[in-house]
Amino acid sequence: MKLGLLQVMQNWHKDLTDFQTWQNEIGMALEAERLGFESVWCVEHHFERYGMCGDNMQYLSYLAGKTSTINLVPGAVILPWNDPLRVIEKMAMLEYVAPGRVALGVGRGLAKCEYRGMRQDMNESRERFDEAIEMILRGLDTGIAENDGPYYKQPRVEIRPRPVKGYRDSLYCVAMSPDSQMAAARCGATMMTFIQHAIENHVPGIQAWRDEFATHHPHRPVPAPKLTDVTLCHEDAEEAERLAHEYIGVHFGTVMEHYDFAGDHFKNIKGYEAYQQGADLIKAAGLDGARTAYINAQNWGTPEQIIEKYHERWRVAGEFEPLVVLSYAGMPDDVARNSLRLFGEKIAPAIRDFAAVPAGV
Helix, strand or coil: CCCEEEECCCCCCCCCCHHHHHHHHHHHHHHHHHCCCCEEEECCCCCECCECCCCHHHHHHHHHHHCCCCEEEECCEEHHHCCHHHHHHHHHHHHHHCCCCECEEEECCCCHHHHHHCCCCHHHHHHHHHHHHHHHHHHHHHCEEEEECCCCEEEEEECCCCCCCCCCCCEEEECCCHHHHHHHHHCCCEEEEECCCCHHHHHHHHHHHHHHHHHHCCCCCCCCCEEEEECCECCCHHHHHHHHHHHHHHHHHHHHHHHCCCCCHHHHCCCCHHHHHHHHHHHHHCHHHHHHHHHHHCCCECHHHHHHHHHHHHHHHCCCEEEEECCCCCCCHHHHHHHHHHHHHHHHHHHCCHHHCCCCC
């Protein structure tokens, strides 16, 4: 069971500039390697303080030169916002500066404000994603980029420096809806999802992805999905609960604002209908109730409490690997660093032997 750090690059601080926020995040990534985290991931977001990394492959290229062991994963490149040719080139280059330490994460995006800023129609997102990912995987397999689809007309060109490897066996896809879960399975990607509900509510989607993956790739073992928590760890249980309710609660509000879950627009956008169902459930529960449910779904607490919740998830959902978001919602750097330290020193060693525990029983 491998532990990864997912960085969201938010600046909800009242007293820090974007530059200072970024310096703190860079420090977190470097400390994660020292503490033995297996991977560091970074989101792609644009235009808002919700996420201030418009090019995660550029950021990971910087980390490549500052680290030596930790794996580097864009989590994720939002394909409808990126030229597939440039994704091929950047991933080929990233492997050159971090040989053997690179995987590819992809997604299709959800925020209408980012689609508007990127001058893209959300109704085309699924088709653009499906066409782009096949072009990208072919290009990284062969070193040749070419395509003649409805969205991407790419004349045949050679990629230099040549890709060192393909990424079909090290591909991750953000999958938050049934549509994205099936798309991930079809292209052979490991499912990466964010915990939003009690783990029992996530099991049907995880199992559907597993079944679809096995159908399309019968000669490959089904990989362990990546489950992502916005989390908080502290030595004292009461303080952990106080901090979790404060900062995860604020984070829930930022999610609602950035993705406009209070609106009704998802029902009119092709491929996003499932998100409207989620937005309607939030409205029905009321904002306070939905916030509390979201906080309680995340894995926070003392190291012992977090380890126990991972055990319970393993029992209910089967084999998985955790990603943790530890800096968010204007949290002070020392609070985030304390969580990071406890995860590295106390939690990671305890969960690496989960393979000996029966899963999904």
